[in-house]
Amino acid sequence: MKRIVVLISGNGSNLQAIITACQQGKTGGKVVAVISNKASAYGLQRAHEAGIPTLTLPPATFADRQAYDQHLMAEIDRFQPDLVVLAGFMRILSDAFVQHYSGRMLNVHPSLLPKYPGLDTHRRAIENGETEHGTSVHFVTQELDGGPVILQARVPIFADDSIEDVQARVQHQEHNIYPLSIAWFCTGRLQMHEGAAWLDGKPLAPQGYAAE
Numbered sequence: 001m002k003r004i005v006v007l008i009s010g011n012g013s014n015l016q017a018i019i020t021a022c023q024q025g026k027t028g029g030k031v032v033a034v035i036s037n038k039a040s041a042y043g044l045q046r047a048h049e050a051g052i053p054t055l056t057l058p059p060a061t062f063a064d065r066q067a068y069d070q071h072l073m074a075e076i077d078r079f080q081p082d083l084v085v086l087a088g089f090m091r092i093l094s095d096a097f098v099q100h101y102s103g104r105m106l107n108v109h110p111s112l113l114p115k116y117p118g119l120d121t122h123r124r125a126i127e128n129g130e131t132e133h134g135t136s137v138h139f140v141t142q143e144l145d146g147g148p149v150i151l152q153a154r155v156p157i158f159a160d161d162s163i164e165d166v167q168a169r170v171q172h173q174e175h176n177i178y179p180l181s182i183a184w185f186c187t188g189r190l191q192m193h194e195g196a197a198w199l200d201g202k203p204l205a206p207q208g209y210a211a212e
């Protein structure tokens with residue numbers, strides 16, 4: 001059973017989907033700890049209800065980003081993870097941190113990368129008149145939201161959509177593709193190799209595998 005540490009900052013709906021999939025035996029992994037940079041994250045409650053150890057590390061108590069990341073690494077490594085999962089973790093990670101977990105750290109980003117890296121993706125897509133949007137699971141690299149894409153799922157944007165409408169449609173897809181990506185990793189089917197995502201011994205296309 002692979003050991004998974006999940007980093008969050010908020011609601012934790014992706015964390016919940018991952019916990020549920022693991023509990024149902026669908027991933028080959030087990031969430032062994034949940035760590036948040038915000039004490040207010042509802043995801044901490046979700047972890048507690050699932051009997052999973054939690055830790056809160058507020059950045060304000062550290063001198064700078066590097067000091068924070070060094071401490072975060074030490075806390076994560078106490079749980080001896082095979083995989084680190086960013087699930088709405090809203091901090092840019094230092095190069096040292098990313099290097100330490102290279103090839104075994106995933107993120108879910110709310111856009112069809114490489115379109116709309118960064119923040120506020122749903123608002124930007126709506127304001128740009130996009131009629132298609134979506135979400136991407138990728139390996140985390142030093143390039144923000146630039147790591148090899150593993151899985152993408154597409155959703156429509158309708159003319160009268162609010163940001164909340166689009167977010168809900170995107171997150172419904174995230175709750176499918178993130179646990180699937182994690183299962184591929186935990187069962188040895190997915191690796192990062194030579195800067196690309198490989199599935200079953202073959203490199204995936206730059207946009208990853210298109211989920212149905």
Ligand SMILES: Nc1nc2c(c(=O)[nH]1)N[C@@H](CN(C=O)c1ccc(C(=O)N[C@@H](CCC(=O)O)C(=O)O)cc1)CN2
Pocket residue numbers: 086089090091092093094095098107108109110118119140141142143144145146147
């Ligand atoms: N080195 C990397 N770090 C992170 C990556 C990555 O690919 N490489 N993915 C992000 C997740 N993310 C989007 O998917 C993201 C998270 C946070 C930010 C950001 O600008 N954060 C600000 C603070 C914003 C806030 O507190 O609301 C910051 O850290 O200064 C951009 C993209 C996770 N990290």
Ligand SMILES: NCC(=O)N[C@@H]1O[C@H](COP(=O)([O-])[O-])[C@@H](O)[C@H]1O
Pocket residue numbers: 008009010011012013014015043087088089090108109110118119135171174
């Ligand atoms: N740039 C990172 C980013 O915006 N990530 C996004 O935060 C949300 C967290 O929701 P959750 O806390 O309910 O899982 C998710 O939709 C994820 O794609």
